Amino acid sequence: MATLLRLLKYVRPSGMLVVATLTLMLLATLIDLLAPWVLRKVFDDGISKSDMGMVLMLALALFGLQLGKSLGSFAQGYTQELIGQNVVFTLRKQMYEHLQRLPFKYYDKAQTGQLMSRMTGDIEAVKNFVGFGGMMLVAGMATFVGTLIFMCSMQWQVTLLALSPIPLLLIVMWMFSRKVGPAWGKIREQMGRLTTTLQENISGIRVVKAFASESKEKSKFAGRNEQNFETNMHRAKLEANAFPLMGFLGGLTFLIMIWVGAVYVANDKMSLGTFMAFQWYTWGIIWPLNMLGWQINIFQQALKAAPRVFEVLDTKVDIESPADGGIDAATIRGSVKFQNVTFAFDKKSNEEQTKDLSKKEAAAASEQDRMEQENRAVIHDIQLDIKQGEVIAVLGATGSGKSSLIALLSRFYDVSEGSVLIDGIDVRDYELDGLRRSIGIVPQETFLFSASIRDNIAFGRPEATQEQIENAAKKAQIHAFIVNMPYGYDTLIGERGVGLSGGQRQRVALARAILMDPPILVLDEATASVDTATESAIHEGLLEVMKGRTTFIIAQRLSSIRRADRIIVLDSGKVVQQGTHRELNEQDGFFRRLLERQEMAAASSH
Template identity: 70%
Template sequence: MKVMLRLTKYLRPNAKLVATAFGLLLLGTFIDLLAPWLLKEIFDKGIANKNISVILALTLSLAGIQVIKSIGMFIQGRSQELVGQNVVFALRKDLYNHLQRLSFSYYDKAQTGQLMSRMTGDIEAVKNFIGFGAIMMLLGLLTFIGTIIVMFFMQWKVTLISMSTIPLLLFVLWKFNRKVGPAWGQIREQMGRLTTTLQENISGIRVVKAFAREREEEGKFKDRNEQNFETNMQRAKLEANAFPLMGFYGGLVFLLMIWLGAIFVARGEMTLGTFMAFQWYVWGIIWPLNMLGWQINIMQQAIKAAPRVLEVIDSSVEIASPAGGGADADSIAGNVVFEEVSFHFPDQDATKDKGVLEGISLKVRQGEVVAVLGATGSGKSSLIALLSRFYDVSGGRLLIDDTDVRDYDLDGLRRKIGIVPQETFLFSASIRDNIAYGAPDATQEAIEWAARKAQIHAFIETMPFGYDTLIGERGVGLSGGQRQRVALARAILMNPPILVLDEATASVDTATESAIHEELLEVMKGRTTFIIAQRLSSVKRADRIIVLDNGRIVQQGTHKELFEEDGFFRNLFQMQDAAAAR
């Protein structure tokens, strides 16, 4: 109930539409209660007295109120749908906007398929209840209560006896509601898992095919699909057990009404008009109860879906701009200082687990080119991730221009750091849009300049539509090296004071790598540049080389200085030199 009450905040901006729908709902309920009474009057005052004028007047009145009801239902239905769509629009926007603000640590654990399921199916379930189910439940309740009151005043004995099976029907509804809730909870969760399996398979289809694992993936999806099928069938079994029984008890109400009504008419204790009206009124009792089963279904879907959506919205944003906006990053020059920096991932215990980084102290001057080397898992990428506050330091301080990175406006800070990530990601858009992603207002000349520096311009010119060529999802229309060069051009175009190249040329051949580095010499002038690489050819022009091992700096110096020392750098140099000589 708390969840449903919380969702009412999304109804507040639609207060006028909700009021319109509710007003028309009351009007429709009043007409539904008035119509059988008019029918009663037609029989008792028109037909019984053979008064044609009364029959005509009441019939026209009956037709008139039905026309009014139809118009009202049209406006009510449109208002309901508009409320539902407005709610789902606002809820989906809030969810998506919050996903943009959530930190990297959240996505380290989150499953894309589950998020997709919550963004689509779960929000749709909430919309169905708010936009349709809730108003129909209210309509049913008003109709049910109003009908019983009117019938009770018209002939209380028949009404009371005819409703003897209603408690049985309500008992069936109570049992159904108690069991169908958990069933819908399992269905929502199973659908999230099914979506996750589908998303992972499509994203990794090239790996699946490369290892000929299609049959195994089909089996995995089949298992998920069968679990979803079985869960849905369990829910369908509950409906199959409850709905026919509700229909049976509802039918008994109708039969009792006919039987008792006929007896009371024969005895002269009930007029024929009242008997005919009761046949109409009885549906005002039966349909709300029968429809309540479906409405409970819709409500339980929303009750189980809404917490899954709100769980994401309630997830804390661990990394954000300081309260009040933070320091202006526009004047960043690029002086970087690590002061005894340590870093643990959020799921690590800082008091027991060894940190990814420990005791890192490093000063980098504006315009200096620093290469970071180390074995896999040594903490190279983590060191760089702290610069843009993808994560926050666990201990110590990281300063840019004598200001702690945590004190900067977050968006401004990240716009001043151009990153070419190790895992290149391109969007399903044109090459131009991908290069200009960080600088959408860039001119064509600037885009081409960045592409030339990244050694990708000549290739783009050979594409069917040049820079307007669409490259497909995740850049599948390009090779790994081409994607990497587009990502490099994207970072260069931002013209940032700090440039980070995380294995930026790992996917290109040595000749292209050499050409890229020649072009980057000009780009790196005046910029603080961090180069993470395994190839020594990528770091030979660095002003300084930092060697990490188990999260600590174990070597530091120029290419020449480190070569003269016994350690990781010289061993790596000798291995690559031997490999090149083969």
């Protein structure tokens, strides 16, 4: 019921359309109820009395009624669809906007295929009920009740006898409704899994082909497809068991009416006109009940689909600007301080864990969570003070916490303990969008959009001039390549940058960050996919870019960090070394071992 009431809130803005649609439906129902009554008059007051003028007048009245109903049905069908589309439009808009606001930790666990399934199929199921099923349910109920009133006013005994199969029909519908609901729930979940498998396969098709794993992927998809098939066939079996029985009981109602009505006509207890009207009216009893089976189907689909949509909408956005809007980030200069920073990927928030506990239990649970968090932490008690304009290199083995440390700067995640300060202000106090615009990032996993190269470079600054875009491309050592492409900066690139090499994609991403002209620049393995000659040229171009700009360089190649003012070495989330290139080379540790390995590799390659 709560889900249904929540759905109705999305219908409320279309209230006038709903009133108009229901009015048209009730008028159509009234016409359907009057038509058999007019037919009764044709037989009883026209044909039986050989009054052809009366017959003609009543026939014209029937024609007028049907013409009016047809015109009303056109308007009704349009407004019904408009109501459904309004709900779909609002739901999709809200869901998409909410997905934009959700933090990184949500996407660490969310499956793209499931989100796509909810955004498309689940919302479409909601529209079918709101725009069609719900309205038809009202029309069916009005038709059923109105028909009973007209029939009982004409001949109540025949009406009650004809309705004798209806209680059994209602029992069948109730049993069907109980079973088909869970079946649709499974179908919606299976469709999400099928979409996820399909999305992953298409996105990773190059990896699949590279490892000759087409057979394995076909087998995986076939398994999902078979599960989806079996789930749908289980639902179809429920329908196949219920719908024919509903149709039989509805037909039985019609047969009883004919038999009993004929007996009453033969005994002069019912006129022939009333008998003919009853044949028409009986369909006003049968079709709403038969349609109820389909409406139950549509209702159960929506009832299982809507919570999947609301689950996304109800996901808490716990990383956003302060309630008062936050401090304007336009004045950021670039000094950074990590003050006793500890960070762990949350399993569950303290608030969720302790809200139903007593104070003593909550304190114990909080302490236990603190210890567990400490064990799960990827960054432990980091203390760093970085001056504005300083170039900081961050080194460490895979999983040492390098990228996690930098992710805290832009509040992709919030610290578990301590604080990250920019210009002496906690990053949580800044206006979020402004904070992120002040930090230019070239991520380790480069993502480009299906658009022109110009649009990709200007993604964060769409108002940039062509000259500014080209200057950024030159500093990223990609301008010469772009101008030699068939359409230059207007060249369209495929999804995720297909058509460019890894190094080319990385340089476009670097140009995108440079164009932002941020006071803080983060290069996360930004030259990992380019050759050493190109890397050297890029670093020469970056010398000007990094002047007066706080820069963090995360790299494995020591050639990338030679110009760093300070090098931070992380191990298991802790700072184990820091200093200049010369200072660290004189110490025994990770840095010197890495330097020796790379020098040996360079020597052996020659």
